[in-house]
Amino acid sequence: GENVEQHPSTLSVQEGDSAVIKCTYSDSASNYFPWYKQELGKRPQLIIDIRSNVGEKKDQRIAVTLNKTAKHFSLHITETQPEDSAVYFCAASEDSNYQLIWGAGTKLIIKP
Amino acid sequence: DAMVIQNPRYQVTQFGKPVTLSCSQTLNHNVMYWYQQKSSQAPKLLFHYYDKDFNNEADTPDNFQSRRPNTSFCFLDIRSPGLGDAAMYLCATSRGGILYSPLHFGNGTRLTVT
Numbered sequence: 001g002e003n004v005e006q007h008p009s010t011l012s013v014q015e016g017d018s019a020v021i022k023c024t025y026s027d028s029a030s031n032y033f034p035w036y037k038q039e040l041g042k043r044p045q046l047i048i049d050i051r052s053n054v055g056e057k058k059d060q061r062i063a064v065t066l067n068k069t070a071k072h073f074s075l076h077i078t079e080t081q082p083e084d085s086a087v088y089f090c091a092a093s094e095d096s097n098y099q100l101i102w103g104a105g106t107k108l109i110i111k112p
Numbered sequence: 113d114a115m116v117i118q119n120p121r122y123q124v125t126q127f128g129k130p131v132t133l134s135c136s137q138t139l140n141h142n143v144m145y146w147y148q149q150k151s152s153q154a155p156k157l158l159f160h161y162y163d164k165d166f167n168n169e170a171d172t173p174d175n176f177q178s179r180r181p182n183t184s185f186c187f188l189d190i191r192s193p194g195l196g197d198a199a200m201y202l203c204a205t206s207r208g209g210i211l212y213s214p215l216h217f218g219n220g221t222r223l224t225v226t
Contacts, residue, residue, distance in 0.1 A: 031211075034214060043202060043218060045217070046215065049214060089154055097208075098157075098210060100157075100210060102154035
């Protein structure tokens with residue numbers, strides 16, 4: 001079955017700098033890759049997603065890139081702000097319309 | 113605002129005492145999910161409903177059951193909670209599955225087992 005690895009587990013960046021979180025997946029049939037942000041004690045919220053027919057997608061300060069050949073995708077956050085501090089999860093769709101395979105999460109810390 | 117609502121936010125139960133968590137949605141989504149999330153871990157899918165069709169994940173313990181009496185409501189029943197069942201339980205919805213629309217999560221119920 002699908003396996004998703006996420007790195008790093010913790011990322012600390014200076015406010016205003018960029019942050020990059022990387023994920024790799026194993027099943028070449030996976031075709032949907034969402035990113036969720038979860039603030040402490042709150043629910044996961046979708047921040048951006050990408051499908052396998054697209055190489056890059058951008059939404060203001062957030063972008064996701066997908067390399068299908070290498071089977072990896074990355075989240076890029078530019079001009080980081082204190083409110084970006086959270087745990088970020090990547091995920092990949094398995095051969096199912098209902099099951100997401102999740103990465104282990106990255107705790108992003110924005111230093112003032 | 114359309115949303116996914118979970119009650120209660122915090123639930124304390126005793127070891128072995130049955131407990132029910134509830135979820136309601138105003139999004140009119142046909143798929144509802146229950147996830148378990150332990151601290152610092154990713155959410156783990158327990159089961160999902162496509163309309164009234166119930167789908168259990170293979171590794172979901174028999175101790176966990178679910179009911180969906182109508183489109184709007186879904187319940188998670190834990191028959192005999194153990195200390196290992198202490199976790200955040202998240203309800204989520206989607207329209208037609210994740211490939212068609214993203215997951216919308218409720219705020220969760222944090223379960224404590226004493």
